[in-house]
Amino acid sequence: MKSRDYITQIMSFVVFITIQLLFTRNMVIYGVAFNYIYVGFLLLLPFDTSRLLLLALGFTTGIFLDIFYDSLGIHAASAVAIMFVRPWWINIITPRGGYDDSPAPLLNQMGFQWFSTYAFPLIVIHHACLFYIEVGGGTHFWFSLTKVIFSSAFTFATLVILQYLFFEKRRRML
């Protein structure tokens, strides 16, 4: 990564965390749809980020969120889990041309179809870890499952809308 990319990523971190803490922290629809938009920062990291760095960033972001949510370890565990799965999942869903001309998994570069195949399952994994660790296992299984499904849809929709609104249409990063 060039130094300009580092600055972009730091800005991305600040923006996503700010949105999470100031706006979506208490945004809950019908008691089942929670919004954890901060995973957007982790999902939109460039393709060439090393696995170790991904895990470290996942852990740090998770702990940072946990401090605000008084749930030390829960967000961190979920974020580390998706950061571990991410490189493997990106490999599986490689499009025909490879990832040569696009530095990051962004909606405007990869297209909606690829982006949803990429992001939605990872968001589901993250939210599933989150809600099941929170209740401490299988108690209220169905209620937690409802929360996982609706929250994933909510987070995914927010992530897509944010990208349509604030990312340039060019096939270049930012």
Place this chain on the structure above:
Amino acid sequence: MQRLFEFLYQYRAFFLFIFLEVVCSWLIVNYNRYQSAAFFNSSNALSGSIMAGTTATADYFRLGQVNQHLADENAQLRKQLLSTETKVMVVSDSSAIEKADSITRNQYTFYPAKVVNNSVRRYNNFLTLNKGLSDGIEVGMGVISAEGVVGKVRAVSEHYATVTSILHTNMSISARLQSSNTLCTVKWDGLDPTEAQVLYVPRHLKPQMGDTVSTSGFNAIYPESTPLGIITDIELGDSDAFYTITISLSTDFYTLSYVYVVKNHLLNERDSLETLSTVQDEE
């Protein structure tokens, strides 16, 4: 040996993953068990001030509601004041009563505090208050609102405090049914933030719908008879030893904005006495 290092290096991402997940599990388990230092939770200075800032903005949109609550509370207090005044006139001057009265009257100190962060929708909910060590708040104090019990202080920093709300699945409160004086336990089941469950009411009793459930005197951190809720549902299966009772909580956690932190001045005396008597029993 070199093969081992090569192996470790080759799968370094996997090992880091395992290591981080173990750290997380350790944090989750420990954080839920112990009252931790005030750094890794919402009472630390950074998160406290950020949340205080957001609440300050959001507050403008619910000033009306807050005013209504405060006005109701004032009315309630006026009513109580009137009733005590009449009582005082009846007993007139008896120094013994006065002395006993002054001890109980000064047993509790109430510190008003503002809720700067509150959640009701999660499985384990916490509140953050804008008062901390410098205002006299300590870990373990009870927190009540004008309507009823709110929770218990879990961690404090210099200017903020984190409170475990009764909407936390590990929190249980010693309570009693007002009409029959039956001791029981109130616990939240993690689903509806307006309701809680009353446990351990034995089947030979007859709890009434609409009866008030309040804190028992065995509970040293809340003043006795602080309301918890009103019974809305009673069930008793054929083979159950205890009733399944649902109460609607008297504190409305959705609109909670001002609370009181309770300091019990006799807590230490009571605790040391109770410990002393247990020790003597064992000898």
